Amino acid sequence: MGSNEKNTGIKLEYEILKDDFARAGEASSGIKKVLRQLGIDSSAIRKTAIATYEAEINIVIHSEGGKILVYIKPDKIEIIAKDNGPGIKDIDLAMQKGFSTASNRVRELGFGAGMGLPNMKKSSDEFYIESEMGKGTTVKMIITL
Amino acid sequence: MLIEDIKNLLNANFLSGEENAILKVNGAFGSDLMSDVLAFVDDKILLLTGLTNLQVVRTAEMLDINVIVFVRGKIPPQEVIDMAQEMGISLLTTSHSLYTSCGILYSNGLKGITIGGAE
Numbered sequence: 338m339g340s341n342e343k344n345t346g347i348k349l350e351y352e353i354l355k356d357d358f359a360r361a362g363e364a365s366s367g368i369k370k371v372l373r374q375l376g377i378d379s380s381a382i383r384k385t386a387i388a389t390y391e392a393e394i395n396i397v398i399h400s401e402g403g404k405i406l407v408y409i410k411p412d413k414i415e416i417i418a419k420d421n422g423p424g425i426k427d428i429d430l431a432m433q434k435g436f437s438t439a440s441n442r443v444r445e446l447g448f449g450a451g452m453g454l455p456n457m458k459k460s461s462d463e464f465y466i467e468s469e470m471g472k473g474t475t476v477k478m479i480i481t482l
Numbered sequence: 483m484l485i486e487d488i489k490n491l492l493n494a495n496f497l498s499g500e501e502n503a504i505l506k507v508n509g510a511f512g513s514d515l516m517s518d519v520l521a522f523v524d525d526k527i528l529l530l531t532g533l534t535n536l537q538v539v540r541t542a543e544m545l546d547i548n549v550i551v552f553v554r555g556k557i558p559p560q561e562v563i564d565m566a567q568e569m570g571i572s573l574l575t576t577s578h579s580l581y582t583s584c585g586i587l588y589s590n591g592l593k594g595i596t597i598g599g600a601e
Contacts, residue, residue: 359536361540362536362537362540365540383544383545386543386545387520387545390540391520446516446537447519447531447533447537450518
């Protein structure tokens with residue numbers, strides 16, 4: 338976690354641990370606080386918060402761990418959520434509302450309803466997803482300011 | 483509707499954020515699925531839920547929801563109450579079920595949110 342300011346904007350980086358249910362959401366909470374301090378428009382903050390939180394939950398519950406990177410630029414917020422595997426077999430299926438491979442434990446937390454990726458797509462102005470079995474998944478989301 | 487009125491109508495008790503009693507909500511949403519809360523809520527609303535873990539408060543934080551009612555007499559663990567307190571989120575608990583709680587509030591004028599096509 339950390340931030341450094343350059344001419345290109347501000348970069349935030351958060352390490353997300355596998356199965357760390359207690360801390361899931363801390364990164365998104367930190368990102369939201371930074372955006373607020375910067376005086377970013379509240380609708381963009383809300384969209385970013387939903388997108389990063391769903392991404393964070395996904396990394397915690399489905400992956401071997403990963404990272405969330407946020408680049409805050411004058412005209413847009415870029416979010417990159419990258420995990421270390423296992424990868425998504427069928428992206429089209431994973432993008433369908435209601436499709437989920439989550440465990441009962443995850444469902445008991447109020448997630449695993451198959452709304453994560455659709456929510457991320459809905460909250461962002463541009464959404465890209467790439468996945469390779471055995472390697473990992475990268476989601477890139479852009480929210481225009 | 484004021485948080486104070488919600489408390490009285492549901493015969494509920496504050497677990498945190500009593501100072502928010504005079505704040506207003508524009509509607510309500512009842513769900514145990516936090517992903518659905520994230521997908522559908524787009525306003526300053528009251529969240530009613532039977533789920534009591536940290537992710538409920540995190541979800542509220544992301545959406546700027548400042549009041550949560552736990553139904554069916556549920557009381558979350560202390561760490562959840564502490565986190566809500568820190569964030570200035572009011573937590574209430576009522577012994578009514580989710581259905582009954584929603585019914586009481588709805589019949590007293592607190593409407594639900596609109597989901598595409600439905601009213």
